[in-house]
Amino acid sequence: MTGLRSFAVSLAPVLVLIAMWEGVARSGLLTPFLLPAFSVVIGRIWEDLLSGSLASAMALTTARALSGFSIAAVLGVSLGIVMAVSGAMRWFFDPIVSVGFPTPKIAFLPIIVLWLGLNDASVVAITALSPFFIIAINSHAGASGVDKQLLWAARSLGSKPGELMREIILPAATPQILTGLQIALPTAMIATLVSEMLTGVGGLGGQLLDAQRYADSPGLFAGVVEIAFVGTVLIRGVAFGRRRLLCWHSEGRAGATA
Amino acid sequence: MARFAATYAPLAILALLWELVSRSGVVSQYALPPLSTILAAWGDLLADPDYYRNIVASVLRGLAGLSAALVLGIALGTSMATWRSVNLTIGPIVQLFYPLPKSALIPLTIIWFGIGDSSKVFLIFLGCFLPISTATFNGVRGVERTLIWSAASLGANGWARLRDVAVMAAIPDILAGVRTALALTFVLLVSSELLISNEGIGFLIRIYGDGSQYPKMFACTFTVMLLGFLADRCFRRLSGHLLRWRT
Numbered sequence: 130m131t132g133l134r135s136f137a138v139s140l141a142p143v144l145v146l147i148a149m150w151e152g153v154a155r156s157g158l159l160t161p162f163l164l165p166a167f168s169v170v171i172g173r174i175w176e177d178l179l180s181g182s183l184a185s186a187m188a189l190t191t192a193r194a195l196s197g198f199s200i201a202a203v204l205g206v207s208l209g210i211v212m213a214v215s216g217a218m219r220w221f222f223d224p225i226v227s228v229g230f231p232t233p234k235i236a237f238l239p240i241i242v243l244w245l246g247l248n249d250a251s252v253v254a255i256t257a258l259s260p261f262f263i264i265a266i267n268s269h270a271g272a273s274g275v276d277k278q279l280l281w282a283a284r285s286l287g288s289k290p291g292e293l294m295r296e297i298i299l300p301a302a303t304p305q306i307l308t309g310l311q312i313a314l315p316t317a318m319i320a321t322l323v324s325e326m327l328t329g330v331g332g333l334g335g336q337l338l339d340a341q342r343y344a345d346s347p348g349l350f351a352g353v354v355e356i357a358f359v360g361t362v363l364i365r366g367v368a369f370g371r372r373r374l375l376c377w378h379s380e381g382r383a384g385a386t387a
Numbered sequence: 388m389a390r391f392a393a394t395y396a397p398l399a400i401l402a403l404l405w406e407l408v409s410r411s412g413v414v415s416q417y418a419l420p421p422l423s424t425i426l427a428a429w430g431d432l433l434a435d436p437d438y439y440r441n442i443v444a445s446v447l448r449g450l451a452g453l454s455a456a457l458v459l460g461i462a463l464g465t466s467m468a469t470w471r472s473v474n475l476t477i478g479p480i481v482q483l484f485y486p487l488p489k490s491a492l493i494p495l496t497i498i499w500f501g502i503g504d505s506s507k508v509f510l511i512f513l514g515c516f517l518p519i520s521t522a523t524f525n526g527v528r529g530v531e532r533t534l535i536w537s538a539a540s541l542g543a544n545g546w547a548r549l550r551d552v553a554v555m556a557a558i559p560d561i562l563a564g565v566r567t568a569l570a571l572t573f574v575l576l577v578s579s580e581l582l583i584s585n586e587g588i589g590f591l592i593r594i595y596g597d598g599s600q601y602p603k604m605f606a607c608t609f610t611v612m613l614l615g616f617l618a619d620r621c622f623r624r625l626s627g628h629l630l631r632w633r634t
Contacts, residue, residue, distance in 0.1 A: 138475060140479070141479075142476045142477070146480055221400075224398050228398065230619070231618065233570070234574075235578050236581075236612070239593065239596040239608070243601065244418055315486070322488050323490045323574075323578040326493070326582055337491060340494065349495060353492065357483075357487040357491070360487050
């Protein structure tokens, strides 16, 4: 009951905001081009839903975002762990990561397009590049922060390097690896959308830019709402996955939010 | 000096590999110009006042949007953490917009403000505002009550308690938010300039790319990397200075 009540309390400001949006749009203070009414925008989303264009654009964008993100996750976690284990790898990759991390990766999009063309491959590549360094840095920090006594104990009991990795380093680094993935996910989505806009390969980002080009503001606002929906679902999904994976860990039960 | 050389040697190795791969003809020099050609093109750019004008335009946009987000974000976050009513009314709206990938706002800010400075500044402000206010909110809310009580018992009034105790104690959290915001500033700045603009470093990357002047395009991309690197270094200096009281 309290859960329902707190939900109602948190819903109220959102409803007031929507009412204000509708009121301002209908009052004529702003032209419908600058601010189409909420009802008009919802009508457009409903149309997109019925025609199937919404589902296909969402599927396309989500697939691109998740495939790029998965590539970044596999490569980033691997690099982070390898850097934690091997001094030579750390020497080689440390300066690359410290230069790569603060670089806005999206600036490489024109170069990637030059190499791969105006297609899905470019979108996925820039989506993978954008969150890569955040994931690698967090995995490195997690894997190098493992309690040394655990490692010594396991070694003295005769663990081989593979077992050490599987049984001790990976589980101990998991919370921070997941933190890295959680922070990195929005970066991947931002890159997917921008690259869809720039390469004209459709998806939610491509539709949004088309709406802006054709001065279709209901379409534009509908697109922003649709993108917000996809963003919320993906971010909640990763947070949920984190809690499930960390149910053994004190932090998992506390219900960390990003 | 020797330490510096040892630290950055891997970058030199990469640069050498780049030059060799490009000169060897394994890939076309069109797609991967030799590093020396790019550096020469960068040298040409450095003699071109237009290059500096575009960098200054980008940097000013970024600074304006980020500063506005800093001031208003810290103010909102602190208010939300201090007054329950503010949190109850604004909190749900912040939560609603937080997961929106901010690049979706690029076309929106363009129909509102056109292709010039104001659309970019507003976009950066919108993108950075929520991370900063959320971080401030978490930080101020997490400040130890005993600190506030001590200040109160020493006679600090409400405003002083907020400004000199709560916000100061929340600085580590606020800085974490600012770091996110700084990265977002660069991403949104470059993205919006690449998409639709008439000046800025992202604009230069686009026109050199469209004009097939690839060495210059690479040089401008390196410029963005350098700016990002410098901004990160400045941020580290600043946070080291602000957090010098921590051991």
